[in-house]
Amino acid sequence: MASSSSFLLVALIALASWQAMASDPSPLQDFCVADNSSHVLVNGFVCKDPKEVTAEDFFLAAKLDMPRDTKMSKVGSIVTLLNVMRIPGLNTLGISLARIDYAPLGENPPHTHPRASEILTMLEGTLYVGFVTSNPENKLIWKVLNKGDVYVFPQGLIHFQFNPNPYKPAVAIAGLSSQNPGAITIANAVFGSKPPISDDVLAKAFQVEKKTVDWLQAQFWADNHN
Template sequence: MCIRDRYIPVHPLHGQNINSRNSTTAASGYTRTEINQMASSSTFLVLTTLLALLSWQAIASDPSPLQDFCVADKDSHVRVNGFVCKDPKDVKADDFFLAANLDKPRDTTVSKVGSNVTLINVMRIPGLNTLGISLARIDYAPLGENPPHTHPRATEILTVLEGTLYVGFVTSNQDNKLFAKMLNKGDVFVFPEGLIHFQFNPCPDKPAVAIAALSSQNPGAITIANAVFGSKPPISDDVLAKAFQVEKKTVDWLQAQFWGDNHN
């Protein structure tokens, strides 16, 4: 049985069902004309706010450094966009260094998708703060993949060190056009900021390795399947069944899977 009240919008001014034929203006004390005028004014303010937010996002990026460096002071209780600068007198060479052992293979059996991403960002090298760059080593098992995901704050440029990779990205609505390429050792491919992209090792008997540079000190990663089917709390199966045009039992099965992370 459908519970209509879960999906019927409520009028923002007097908390009543906007589809109700019995709604009146008595409770508010305003005439219907006055209510309509206030609603129009509220709509204008909401639209203006949304446009301002969208404009801010359109120009948002990692802040440019205003000095030689701004080593992250992770012990500071001050909260800013990024990290507060450590006093330059306390900065050491180790603030720009990490014995990351990126020449060593990673264990690709730790994730169900057969890949292991080792990210080097500002959380691991404080000296990256405000510099707008990070990198990652990605190891792929035979037939392993780095599944469809996005980096909300970074463009990525990837080069294959060993093996072969099938890679691609998809443009935004309405086109959703796929740009894909088979890469071999030494090849380079770019994934534009924010777009869904992936890498897949098509070889059944040979691993692959790649290095990626990203244009943010903290690029972030949103793995699509994990976010959609592994969110906490879960997204309503009504919503996902409608979105993916499948039965709810299919959504329930997907949500019951273990959505592990391949980032380390």
Template sequence: MTASSYFLVAAFLALVTSQAIASDPSPLQDFCVADMHSPVKVNGFVCKDPLAVSADDFFKAANLDKPRDTMKSKVGSNVTLINVMQIAGLNTLGISLARIDYAPMGENPPHTHPRATEILTVLEGTLYVGFVTSNPNKLFAKVLNKGDVFVFPKGLIHFQFNPIHDKPAVAIAALSSQNPGVITIANAVFGSKPPISDDVLAKAFQVQKGTIDWLQAQFWENNHY
């Protein structure tokens, strides 16, 4: 085998390996409770001394059975995320969850989770949900009622909208990462600090710069509390 052939094989193996580990790391012990006070920075969190671990490291009194306030959100939703930042025992376990409350006609606007697939279950009400594939951008959408389940693949833009004028909705979501992250599209594009050049955005959206300037002047709030 020539040197170039060895290089191609090595490159292929590296790519395959990188795909195999492109998710939250698998635990190599029963647990690795996050030590939030460690000065060491790793991909995730350093493990707390097992002798100092208690049941409280795997617990949070989140009261997820209680309705959340959706009135302070312009988009009419309130996302309560439970991830490794709230429960240190989630470190390395590759899972988190969220309760999402929707006001009548409220939505969880188009967003992505760069590190997680999401599976959503409607607890109360009705939701119109969907996700968009990478190019070509095909929409997969469905109306969900109480008890229905829908999956949003990792990294794809997705949304949920309550189409009912006089009734709220509630859903619970499980995510395949201890810290899934969220990129809300409108906030990221028009509300970044510092702002993206209006020349760039006007060209991208094929509109006048004045339209972009107006959008960037709006208050793009976060509905994750």
């Protein structure tokens, strides 16, 4: 009995230690401004010498109050993402921001953020939004948002936003829990990969004829990120 208790104690300690190692480390300094000139590859970005840090490292004149032109977007939306590549001071802070402009009947198509959860705040207009849970349920959890409403998309889950109004645009601001959240647009990744995924693979996966897959792969899958 004593040996069983000892084993359980050791297992709990090991689990706690693993969880501690698996989580993001606590910052060891005030900030770690990304040094974009460094050629050292790490999981993130090398820190700039603190003596060379200026206010400009934490600033960007993004003009987020100005509407974006969605006319050239095939899907009718423009995502203006402010991540560590645009604001070096975001490095290691675990946050980023995006403005999303939607044309009438425009959408931010189904996509995932592999490294971030998202909280979306409606500024203007109306959006039909939702996300799909993982296998085997694949449950669609959706809502219609109006000005001032807030919605959360859990990390890694496929989600979307659609403006159902045929006459008025919509605008939203999104906060993301990573300095570099990433985005995988499902249609682009599946049918627009380079080199393309075998049509045999996709035909079986989607249970369609190969000529349908070939037609989809021949389309121009545009990126709506600015």
